[in-house]
Amino acid sequence: MNTGIQPLKLLSIALGLLLVGCSGTPVDTHYYLLRSEVPEQSRGLTPSSRFAMGSVNVAPYIDQSGLILEVSPGQIRPARHHQWAEPMAGALNHLLLLEVSRTVKEDVFPQAASDAALVYSVRIDQLHGTLDGDALLVAYWWIRRDNQEFVSYQFAETRALARDGYAALAEAQKALLLELAQRIGESLLAADAAG
Numbered sequence: 001m002n003t004g005i006q007p008l009k010l011l012s013i014a015l016g017l018l019l020v021g022c023s024g025t026p027v028d029t030h031y032y033l034l035r036s037e038v039p040e041q042s043r044g045l046t047p048s049s050r051f052a053m054g055s056v057n058v059a060p061y062i063d064q065s066g067l068i069l070e071v072s073p074g075q076i077r078p079a080r081h082h083q084w085a086e087p088m089a090g091a092l093n094h095l096l097l098l099e100v101s102r103t104v105k106e107d108v109f110p111q112a113a114s115d116a117a118l119v120y121s122v123r124i125d126q127l128h129g130t131l132d133g134d135a136l137l138v139a140y141w142w143i144r145r146d147n148q149e150f151v152s153y154q155f156a157e158t159r160a161l162a163r164d165g166y167a168a169l170a171e172a173q174k175a176l177l178l179e180l181a182q183r184i185g186e187s188l189l190a191a192d193a194a195g
Helices: 005-022 088-104 166-194
Strands: 030-032 047-058 066-072 075-084 107-110 118-129 134-145 148-160
Touching: 030 166, 047 088, 047 166, 066 166, 075 166, 088 107, 088 118, 088 166, 118 166, 134 166, 148 166
Parallel strands: 030 075, 047 107, 047 118, 066 118
Antiparallel strands: 066 075, 118 134, 134 148
């Protein structure tokens, strides 16, 4: 006669059913690519003799999978179900390399694979959604000529989202990064012209 075990089994089954009932439907995760607007094509590449890319550093809070949203002053939260498809440090590096190349109309290579005299380096300090519903990008870049710092710049811009949602945040952040790359390219051309 195991009368003590029967209520325990019933309690376990009831708890199991309760957990199944509370689990709800799973939430799909959305992944966003940060890719250049430069059309991909098969071709030979010729390293620029004038320009090269140095380091691209990213603030640690940005280098994660979830899109970042400011939830109160000085407090951020990464999204769980809206993520970049690849690590941000690598994606930003590749995007800036291709988009700067497009602006200067030459194939800019990383400094390790180039003998160019003008080398730009970038620091992405802030990249997130703001309390006001905008995308924010704060970045710095500096240009060195023959390993001597030549000129430096700051980029601090916001862009309103075209609509609500994380997809619009990803689009606005990409637009800001494309604008940053264009300004870097223009500053390289100006530095080259200044001799």
